[in-house]
Amino acid sequence: MLNIALLGAGRIGEVHAKSITSHAECRLVAIADVVEAAAQKLAARYGAKARPVNDILSDATIDAVLIATSTDTHSDLIERATAAGKAVLCEKPVDLSLERALECEATVMASGKPVMIGFNRRFDPQFATLKRAYDAGEIGKAELLAITSFDPAPPPTSYIKVSGGLFRDMMIHDFDMACWIMGGAPAKVTATGASLVSAEIGAAGDIDTAVVTLSWADGRIAVIKNSRRAGYGYDQRVELLGSQGLLSAKNLLEHTVEKITSEGAVSATPVYFFLERYMRAYEAEWAAFIEAVKSNTPMPVTLSDGVAALACAEAATRSARSGETVTITADMLGSVAIEASTAA
Structure with a gap:
């Protein structure tokens, strides 16, 4: 059983929370959002805990994170999560800046941690x-x-x-x-x-x-x-x-x-x-x-x-x-x- 954290409790975060909790081999244990009330509301719905991003990334019991935050945060969070040893699924696009996305790709390749981009179609x-x-x-x-x-x-x-x-x-x-x-x-x-x-x-x-x-x-x-x-x-x-x-x-x-x-x-x-x-x-x-x-x-x-x-x-x-x-x-x-x- 994999422990999963969700970063982002907006509309697309709600979609992903449903997918995570519908899967038999993982449990949603933590949710973070810049709007704390949104994280608390979604966490309460699925039996998870609302926690700050830093706490989630430093928690060794969390195996993977799903990033559903605003696009301008994606590259930073991908780098931080992989550096913390987490597997990552990140919503599209990687970044608003191609240059920044290329930097992120190079950093993640060096870490060797798995990252998937959410092109759901x-x-x-x-x-x-x-x-x-x-x-x-x-x-x-x-x-x-x-x-x-x-x-x-x-x-x-x-x-x-x-x-x-x-x-x-x-x-x-x-x-x-x-x-x-x-x-x-x-x-x-x-x-x-x-x-x-x-x-x-x-x-x-x-x-x-x-x-x-x-x-x-x-x-x-x-x-x-x-x-x-x-x-x-x-x-x-x-x-x-x-x-x-x-x-x-x-x-x-x-x-x-x-x-x-x-x-x-x-x-x-x-x-x-x-x-x-x-x-x-x-x-x-x-x-x-x-x-x-x-x-x-x-x-x-x-x-x-x-x-x-x-x-x-x-x-x-x-x-x-x-x-x-x-x-x-x-x-x-x-x-x-x-x-x-x-x-x-």
């Missing part, structure tokens, strides 16, 4: 099935990947101001999906974005609508579309065209009932937000982390994967500002070389 049953089918050669060589990720409504402007921007906060998931499916980081990134949904988002210096094209050295292409507003629900789709066919993962609907009359056909809308769409993915992600810790095997999503996704976000940010295509250089990827690999 890899563990979604729909996307995982698509990836397995592609890896099994069912559609031949990948040629064109299309990822659609639309939120039902924008977050508060107060969140936008500290989020690091759409590319680092929202599209970071899709960058990881593209790297994961294609088997490595792209060579070039071209991005365009605008503030079409909310004037407040634009005034805060961010965008709410974006399209990014990724290209690999062997010519493969991925197109990612993001919007902060899709009034019909949470639109999450992946389509992969290969030399021998097509794989597609469609939206999960609120129900599967379809009505057909002389006036036409009507079906349900997509589930409304990420909690409904990805709760199973969060649970599978946590199970994969625990399995890696207990068996002392490599993490299924590494800190280097987190750096690669952040490098894509950095390149997209530069491209959107300059209007030019940005090359992802080796120094942007740290220990990860740019892969010009072809699909199996």
Whole structure:
């Protein structure tokens, strides 16, 4: 039985607390948050104790920590937790700064402690099935990947101001999906974005609508579309065209009932937000982390994967500002070389 501490008692912390306490091979023993009342409230719900971060990290009986704090604290907490001998699962992204994330990666590699980055969408049953089918050669060589990720409504402007921007906060998931499916980081990134949904988002210096094209050295292409507003629900789709066919993962609907009359056909809308769409993915992600810790095997999503996704976000940010295509250089990827690999 592994003793687990949760750092961060906000909305995503609550999601992770549920996954931790649902797992039969670990117990949630401590929760920390900058808002002590939030930590106490969540701890009381799950029979844990609210404790300061320093106490948690110095407690040798705690085997692992899950970091679900604000992004600007991630790198520091990863370094401190691994230095204290803990296994770590940290929410995305590694940091708001690519330079700082690279420093964190180097520090953690020297420590030898396991770190997993929380790109939960890899563990979604729909996307995982698509990836397995592609890896099994069912559609031949990948040629064109299309990822659609639309939120039902924008977050508060107060969140936008500290989020690091759409590319680092929202599209970071899709960058990881593209790297994961294609088997490595792209060579070039071209991005365009605008503030079409909310004037407040634009005034805060961010965008709410974006399209990014990724290209690999062997010519493969991925197109990612993001919007902060899709009034019909949470639109999450992946389509992969290969030399021998097509794989597609469609939206999960609120129900599967379809009505057909002389006036036409009507079906349900997509589930409304990420909690409904990805709760199973969060649970599978946590199970994969625990399995890696207990068996002392490599993490299924590494800190280097987190750096690669952040490098894509950095390149997209530069491209959107300059209007030019940005090359992802080796120094942007740290220990990860740019892969010009072809699909199996």
